[in-house]
Amino acid sequence: MMLGVANSTGLNMSLTGFLDFATGLKVGLVEIKMDEPHLLSALSKTKQRRAIRDIVESFNFKYSVHAPYIDINLASMNSVLRKASEKTILRSLEFATNIDAKLVVSHVGRLSRDYPKEMVTQSLKNVISCLRNLANFSKNHGIIFSIENDHKSNDQILAGYPEQLMFLIEKVGCKFTLDVGHANTLARIETFMDMLAEHIVNVHLHDNNGEQDAHLSLGKGKINFSAVLESLGKTEYKGPLVVEVHSSSGLEESVTLLRKTLGKRIDSSGNQHSLRV
Numbered sequence: 001m002m003l004g005v006a007n008s009t010g011l012n013m014s015l016t017g018f019l020d021f022a023t024g025l026k027v028g029l030v031e032i033k034m035d036e037p038h039l040l041s042a043l044s045k046t047k048q049r050r051a052i053r054d055i056v057e058s059f060n061f062k063y064s065v066h067a068p069y070i071d072i073n074l075a076s077m078n079s080v081l082r083k084a085s086e087k088t089i090l091r092s093l094e095f096a097t098n099i100d101a102k103l104v105v106s107h108v109g110r111l112s113r114d115y116p117k118e119m120v121t122q123s124l125k126n127v128i129s130c131l132r133n134l135a136n137f138s139k140n141h142g143i144i145f146s147i148e149n150d151h152k153s154n155d156q157i158l159a160g161y162p163e164q165l166m167f168l169i170e171k172v173g174c175k176f177t178l179d180v181g182h183a184n185t186l187a188r189i190e191t192f193m194d195m196l197a198e199h200i201v202n203v204h205l206h207d208n209n210g211e212q213d214a215h216l217s218l219g220k221g222k223i224n225f226s227a228v229l230e231s232l233g234k235t236e237y238k239g240p241l242v243v244e245v246h247s248s249s250g251l252e253e254s255v256t257l258l259r260k261t262l263g264k265r266i267d268s269s270g271n272q273h274s275l276r277v
């Protein structure tokens with residue numbers, strides 16, 4: 001398993017600043033979350049895309065790409081917004097090919113609580129259509145496309161519970177990013193591994209108390225990470241473990257804690273993304 005970290009908009013760091021920080025943590029992988037305004041511009045401007053590629057290539061990390069999720073909704077009933085969302089994620093897949101990232105993760109989106117529950121069926125049809133296009137593009141470009149499990153929300157979630165994820169993954173033919181913190185707001189984390197182990201290609205780690213999606217440092221909430229990592233080990237998962245904590249001190253503490261917990265099971269060589277396809 002390779003240890004990684006993800007940037008987040010709340011950190012308010014430049015890309016170079018974050019990659020310098022990750023270098024100090026001695027992790028092998030960085031998951032680039034594209035929602036930072038200076039990264040979003042790479043989706044529409046060639047010059048900016050090249051500048052970011054140059055920065056990324058000047059560091060010695062493996063990279064994965066987290067497609068934008070802010071304002072993005074593949075489940076929108078508004079086809080103009082839905083198509084713009086699909087296009088944004090498609091551009092993120094193109095960006096991944098530019099920086100030689102082999103894995104992209106995307107959120108699925110939600111149906112607003114203001115719609116009647118019956119509309120979930122139509123919303124799911126829309127989601128599946130978008131995700132199939134994105135999965136096909138990924139397949140043609142040698143990228144592993146994964147969807148991430150959602151957390152508890154007042155809106156109608158379509159990819160939160162293991163059954164929902166299984167349905168989408170089978171319909172679309174994509175892979176799964178297990179977000180352990182999100183899972184903890186909805187069901188027993190082990191249930192996700194029991195049902196979806198063969199599809200997991202990426203794992204996000206952060207803590208919470210089971211209610212809010214707080215992205216706390218590992219150990220600051222109620223998740224038993226030793227137990228989670230042991231269960232994950234039993235599934236023979238060998239992919240990235242990406243710390244997705246929303247503070248720089250929290251990222252640092254969490255990486256230290258994971259090193260202690262995992263010891264030799266971490267691949268720090270940075271040589272190869274060990275992903276099952």
Ligand SMILES: [Mn+2]
Pocket residue numbers: 148179204244
């Ligand atoms: Mn996540």
